[in-house]
Amino acid sequence: MFPVDLPPVDETDLTSASEQYLLSLESRPEGHEWFQSSSTSKVQSLMERLIIFLLSQVVERPSQQEALFSLHPRSESAKLLWRDGQAVGFYTVKRKGSLCDSWSSRCYLLPVLDTILVRTSWRRRGLGLKMLSDFCSSFPSEEVLGISVPLSASMVAVCRHFLQLNEDHRDRLYEVEAPGAWTQRRNIWLNIQLSRYVHSGEQVG
Template identity: 45%
Template sequence: MEIVPTLTERVTSYPVDILTNRDWDALKQSSEAYLSRLSEGDEESIEWFCLTNGEQLPVTPSAVTFLHVHKEVSEHRILALLHRQDNQAVVALYLGGRWWSLADTLRTSNSARRELVQVQSVAEQIVLYLLNRIIYRKREFLPGNPLFLHHSANQFAKVFWKDGEAVGFYTVQQKGSLCTDHTSQCYQLPVLDTVFVRRTHQRQGIALKILQDFCCTFCEDEAVGISRPISAAMYKVCSKYLPSRPRDQDCLWEVEAPGDWSQRVNVWLQIQMGDVPSVNSAGGGNSSLHSPGEERSQGSTDGDIIGQSPRANACDPHPEVILEPSEAIGGLASDSQALTGQSSGESNMIEGKKEEARSEADTATGRRRRDTGLLEASNLKQVKLTAPPLCD
C-alpha cells in the first residue's frame, strides 16, 4: 500500500495569504472535485495526513465532512478532516488544493497583517469562523459561558493578529441592519456584538485595544453601544478606557435592541454611580455578555458540522464577550448590599456623592440631547447640531 504523506511542513505562505482572490464558488468546486476523486480511489492510494505529534491519519471519505461557515448561505462551506477517534475534532482543512492543519489556517506570513484587520476575503471569513466555532466552541469553552452563533456573511468583523497568528476577534451589528431575519426592526446605532481573545493571549491589553478600535471605527456616529447586559469584565475594560476619553463618555451606551433612547443607559454614568459589577475586584473564569437562552441548552454539540443554530431570543441579541479570566468579577450588588456594615453617616455621604454624579450626568446628557436634536424645547422646535466625534 502506497502512503502519500501530507505533512504540515513549514511554509512561506498560508491560506489567508494565498486565497485572497478566491471566491466561494471556486472553493466549493475544488472541494467537491477532491471529494469525488477521494471516493473513487482505492486502498492502495490512500492519502495520509501527519499531525504535529507524528500521528498519521488516513484521508478517507468517511473521515471528511463539510463545515458550514455561514448559517444563511448553505453554499459557503469548507471540507474538513476529522480525527478518527473523535468525529467532532477538526484537525485539517482542504483549501487551495491541499490539506492544511488547523494551526496553519490561523497563521499569516504577511507582516503587514497585525493587530486588528477587517474581515473581507473568503479566507478571512474562514479564519473568523474557525476562531468562533472551533477554537472557542470546541477547545476553549468554559462552563457558564454562552456559545457563539454563526456570524453572517455580511457581518462587520475584525480579527486580531499577533506574531503572525489570529488570536481574537470582535463583531459589530451595524446601524440600519435588521435585528433578525424575522423582524423589521433595525439597529439605531452600531452595537458591539461579540468579542473573543484566545486564552494564551489574555491579560495582554487586547480587549482594551478592541474597545478603542470599535469606538474609533464608528467615531462619525453620534452614539455607539454595547449590548445589555454588560459583563463585569467588559465594564472593567470600559473603566480603563473612558477616563482618558472624555468625548466618548457621552457616546458609549449599554443598549437593548434596536437601541432607541428609551433603551439606552450611559456606560460612564453607570461606572460613576457604582451601579455596575465591581471593577476593582479580581475573579476567575471567562466572563460573557449573553442572552440567557442563546444556544446554552446545546452544549458542545456537532453544530459546527450539521449547520445553523437559531437565536433563542432573536430580537434581544446580547453580545457574547470572552475576556481575560482575571477580569471576570462576579455579579451585580444592590446598594443595600454594598452599604452593609457602614454607618448611616457613611451611607448618606455615599448617597450624596451618587446624587451629585447623577446631577452632573443628567446635565451632560441634557446638553448632549439638546445639541443632537433629541430633546425638544416645549414641543415647538428642535436644536440640531453636530455631535462631537468619538475619537480625538
C-alpha cells in the same frame, strides 16, 4: 486590524473547510500557534471567515463542549486582530441601519459592538481595550455608540479602563438593546459610577 468581507458561504461548506483545516494541524508540535498570517499582502475572505468560525466555535470552546458564540452572520461586519502573525481575536459590529432580525423591519439606530473575543492565551495584554478603541474610532461622525447587552464582567472591566483613559467617550458609549432607541440605552460610565455592574478582576484583553 483588518475588516473582514463576508461572502455568501454556506455553513455546511464552512464546517467542512474548518474540519479539513484542523486535520492539517494535528501533526504540529504541542503548543504551536494555530493561526499564521498569509505570506502575501491579502488574506482570502473565506479564510478570514473561517478563522472567525474557528476562534469562536473551536479554539475557545468551553470544556462542556458548548460553543461560546453563535455563528457569525453574513450580514454583520467584523474585524480580526493579528499579533505576531497570529489571529488573536476579533469583534463584530451591528451597523446603523442594518436589520435587527429576520422577522421584523426594525433596524439598528446606531452602530453596536456586538461580540468581542480575545484568545485565552492572549488575554490581559490590552487587546480588548485596543479593539474597543478601534470600534469607537471607526465611527467618528456618530455621537453615540452602543455595546450589546448584557455586558460581561470582563467587558465592564475593559469599558471602565477605556473610559478612565478617554473622558470624551463617557457621554458617547451606551449599552443597548435592539434597535437602540433612547429608552433602550443606558450610559455605561454612569452605570459604572453607580456600581450597577458586578465587579470582576477578569479582563477580556
